Structures are given as C-alpha cells and as structure tokens.
Amino acid sequence: MNEPVRNLKPPVLARIGDRVEDVGTPALLVDLDAFDHNLAQMQALADAGGVALRPHAKAHKSVAIAQRQIAAGAVGICCQKLSEAYPFAATGIASIHISNEFVGADKLAMAVELARYVDLSICVDDVRQVAAVAAAATAGGVRITALAEVDVGQGRCGVDSAEALIRLADAIGNAPSLRFGGLQAYHGGAQHLAHWTRRRDAARRAAEQAHDYVRLLHARGIACPVVTGGGSGTAEFDCESGVYTEIQPGSYVFLDGHYGASEWPGRFQPRQALFLSATVMSTARAGVAVCDAGLKSVAVDSGLPRLWSGPGSEWLRYVAANDEHGVLQVLDENNQALLGSKLWLVPGHCDPTANLHAQYVCCRNGRVAELWDIAARGLSR
C-alpha cells in the first residue's frame, strides 16, 4: 500500500463553455433547445386543459430541472420514493407528492420528517398502511395528505373495487392526522403504446375508470379534490379528459428510445433531448467497433441504445452492452477509421439511465451551457 492521496479525484466531467466534442465520455448530454421545447409544450398542454402539471422527478432526479419546471408553471413535483424527495425538499420545493405506497418504520419516519418542511401527499392502497401513517403523523405532530391509489389498468398497486376504495377513504377521513386528498390513478402500460389512437383509447378507458371512482366517492358525500395520474405518453388525452385535475409526466423533458418509437401526431410533439455520448475505443476486430458506454452508463431494460448521430450512423448499430463496453456492428469495411469517434446514443429508457450518472452536461450551440447535478441519484428508499 502507498500513502493515501486524499485529494486525488477524477477530473471534472466538463466546464461551462467547453465545446461539446471535447467533453469526456461517457456523459449524459441534454440538448437545451429540445429540452426547453418539451418543457414549454407540456406546460402549455396542461394550461390549455385547465389541469395542474406536477412533473415526475423520478425521470430526471435533478433539482435544477424541477426548479425550471416549477418556474414554467408546475404546481410541485412527484417523487416515487421518500428518500428521493429529500434533495428537492432541501432546496425549497414546497409541494411534493409521493406517488407510491410505502411500509416500514424507516419510511414512516421519513414521511413525518418531510411533512415538517413541505406540503406532502402520499399514496395508500391498504387500511393497515393508513393506520400506520396516521399513527406516525399523530406521534410526529404533522398532518399528511393521503391519496387513495386506484388501479385503472396497470395491475400493480391500487385498490380495484368500490368497497376497498370506500374503506380506504373512510379510514383516511377518520384519522385526524390525515387529510383525504383524492385519487392516484396511473396507468403505466398505456404510456408506451406506440400507436397514437391505441394510446388515446387506453387513456380514455383509464380516465373512465377513475371517473367511476370519483362518482362513487361523491355519492358517499366524500369530496375528491385531486385526481392525479397520467404520464408523458397520455398527457394530451388526460388533459382533455375532464377527469384528471393533475398530470404527472416525467420523461417528457427528455424522451428516450422507448418513447421515441411512439407516434406523436397530436398536440404534444416532443423532441429528443437526452443523449449518451460515447467514444469508439477499439476497432481491432473486423466488422466491430467497441465504444466506452455499456451497462453502467445506460439502462437496457427497454432496449439497447440507438445511434443518433456520429460518423456512419447509417451503417453502425449498437448490438450488445457489456458492463463498460458497447459493441457496435460496422456494416462497412472500414471499421478502423472509427477509432476515437464520438457517438451520440439515445438511451432506451431515460429514468434508470439518469440514475447511473452524477451530472447532466447541458449543451446549446455546440457548447456546454449548464451542468446540472443528479442529486437524487440512487435514492431509492
């Protein structure tokens, strides 16, 4: 063993003003023009529909992006986990909805702590969970807004019967430390239907189911101030549904391979804003180019990254992801000319890809214009 060298750290990824082509790879790049377009178009959609926009921060995990979303008109953000909410709460974001259930003493402690600082709402789908949150909130001297999650087609969390919803709403209503906030009604499967009309039809069916639950509550004399749900794929339909009071899209700021493969002929026409840069670092074998971006830089659960630009993007194909290697097939003989080439890849799935990185390198006019920390990276409790 040598003596420790405490200040020995990798060089910074990029500096403001750097040329994009000089940024080391792999790096997560944001095209700010496309990002701004997506940000504004989704806000306009929500405004036109008279619904609140509460973007999902699980997609980007970045305080800088959440602040821009709120500055553009968003009412607050969603988080998927309690720990994920902390960096947002710490920087002063005032309204956070945890769009997910949680169980366990550590989670209850986080919910109570967060409720001291932000307007916190959470999801429940079990009366035992209502009792646990109510007791923790009472002990902690806070009041928490609880939304009942209803299943509108996702088949994952959420109650799926009138009886279960009424039991849940009554349990929340009877707990002095809780406030019944309304319904969480998210259909994840509908988001990724590639055909616009199928997506529209799935969104309408989900909205109808949510509407049935709202009517049920009204018939019992229970007010339902919020119906929240929807995602980037169905936002344009959710906004005009007359059922949703709030939408929760996340990926819309970035797009990814999965969403990019969808039809967007309607009022939301997003642009690809998120890219992973890579460098070809081996061309020793004929017909193959190997780049420096693999599984640890890009999530492959929704497909391999797709080449966006770079030399030969017509005849280069990313065909395999190893831990730190991306293997590209070269449909041309001159693979050796690619050594050192920079590639821009479109990740298959933006949310888990962002979770692998510490920073977004934001570019405009070929230069690095901003560096945004991914402060909630890895916060999955």
Add this chain to the structure above:
Amino acid sequence: MNEPVRNLKPPVLARIGDRVEDVGTPALLVDLDAFDHNLAQMQALADAGGVALRPHAKAHKSVAIAQRQIAAGAVGICCQKLSEAYPFAATGIASIHISNEFVGADKLAMAVELARYVDLSICVDDVRQVAAVAAAATAGGVRITALAEVDVGQGRCGVDSAEALIRLADAIGNAPSLRFGGLQAYHGGAQHLAHWTRRRDAARRAAEQAHDYVRLLHARGIACPVVTGGGSGTAEFDCESGVYTEIQPGSYVFLDGHYGASEWPGRFQPRQALFLSATVMSTARAGVAVCDAGLKSVAVDSGLPRLWSGPGSEWLRYVAANDEHGVLQVLDENNQALLGSKLWLVPGHCDPTANLHAQYVCCRNGRVAELWDIAARGLSR
C-alpha cells in the same frame, strides 16, 4: 418555493449493531461469512496454482473490499475505467491494472495522473493508441506499463493475428515512456457457461490461444512477464493452465444469479454473499405482491432477481421490474399477509447492481457488522 433547508438529508441507511431486519429497504446486503469464504477460497486457489490474484474492482467498486483482497494476498486490483481507479489510488492501493482500452485526451490525462501515484498498467490493441499513450506519458514525465490485449474467444477487443500482436509489441517496446508488460487475454463468454466441463474446455481453449501468442513473442525475443485474464467462472482452470501468470476474477466475492446458476463441483465452491433486501409495500390486488426494489435498485440485464429467503419463498416469484417496483406473483391465496414482509433477493448480475448503490450493509450473526462505501459508483469514464 420554501426557504432551503440545507441539512435536510435522508436518514443513514444503517448503523453498526442494527438488527438486519431493521435495515431499511432496498439495501445491498453482504453476508460476511459467505464473503470471507469466497475471499479465502479464491486466494488459496491462486496460491496453489502459483499465480497472482489481481481481483477486478469493477465488480464491487469498494475500497474496503479491495483492501481486504490485498490483505489476503492479492497483488493489486484491476479497474475497467481510468476514473474508476481514482478512489483506489487515493486510498493508497499501489498497483492498478486498467484491463481495457481507452482513447481521448481526457483519458490520456487521467492515465498520466494515475501513473504518478500508482504502478499503472493499461491495455492497448491498436498502434495508434500506443502512440497516443506514449506521447502523453513522455509529455507527463511518467512511464506506463502497456499490455497487448489479444482476443482469445470473446470477440470484442484485442488483436487476433500474429502480425497485429507483433506490431503492437514492437510499438510498445520502441516507446521510451512505455514498458511492454505482457498480454491481456480475457474470455468473458467462457465465464458464464453453466456446465463445469464446458467452462473448463472453453477456458483451456482460451489458454491455448494465449499460449500461442506467448510463444510467438518469445520466438521474436520479446519477454512476456505477465499473462493476465480469467474471471470467477474459469479461475480454477486458469490457475492450473501453466499459461496465465495472473487471474482477474471480480464477482467471486459476491456471486449473483448468473454465476449462481452455474455448476461448481471443482476446487472453487463459492457461496452467495450479495443480496438485495426489499419490502412488500402493496398487496391490494389478488395474487400479486409488490415490493420496493425495481430497476433502480437491481440490474436486470442478466435476468430478474430471484427470491432467496423470506416468507413463502417457495410460492413467491419476482416476475417484473419497473423503475421502483418489483412485481411478485403469489402462488397462494393469502397475498395480503405479505404486506410489510422483508425479502432477500439475489441480483441477476452483481457488477451493475453494485453500481446502483452507495453502500454495502455487511452482516454477521443477524447484525450489521460493517458499512462499506461504494466509492467508485458511477465512475465510468
């Protein structure tokens, strides 16, 4: 926006002495008894074969683990990326091999900086890369050991002809700022062959190919001090090959679903040491239990996590990973009894799973005994 609350952070994941069942989820757990067994058995295997053990730190990304490996007899570590090497170099680990090619000015700067602090070796498979590293080393006043990577069956990086190897070795030998270290000969595909005899045969073929290249160098009067390669799956064969002077296993300390599915009838009989803990947080739908560990807590490139222990591990199956949800099929009617249950899952692939977490929670006798930072998480440049 609220006023910022700068010190608002999620609570610590665990404290030394905590009962394992009280640790919040999801968490990456290490069974220290199994870990110690794996650590000792691999070192014994290398010692018996008279080969050096240079464990691959890409698997664990933890200084604490590297220090234990070196204390047990390892000669140093491998890293897959230059930035990954920094936390290890900073804490005094003296010998680091970058088992991978790299191209680009930022990478050359990192190599030169690292070479000031550690005994650094790198891989090359192109004479253009040799020239670039030699020039950077000369300019930086350092000397770097370069190994020629040869393809022994992986079909990814590495030269695959006698002519190309000779050109490479000559280029290294002619560069005053470089030192020819020998051969990198890794066959990743052989590691995961489930059948022991097939794995052995693939390892032998790879060793024979490496041996041919060594003979070629010797015939040219070029000394080849190191032949390094091999992984957890083939280590027992590589040690007895008479060709490899050094082995590079990484996953052996942990095991994972992929390696766990292999036969281990030989001299290396690893135990499962890495687990992901999860909590069931929704049982609202019949036949389904949803836990809090999804794509952001566990890599699924090599298959979904498998249930190791927990209530009903015989009739519970992890069937789908969403961003922050793991969906479990309950082959029993009483799914509601599972709410709040803690599950231990075996990740399909340990390397990219470790890269998602900030800490290992190390357990012995049902208590948290150590907390190890995953200092190289996300360092993929």
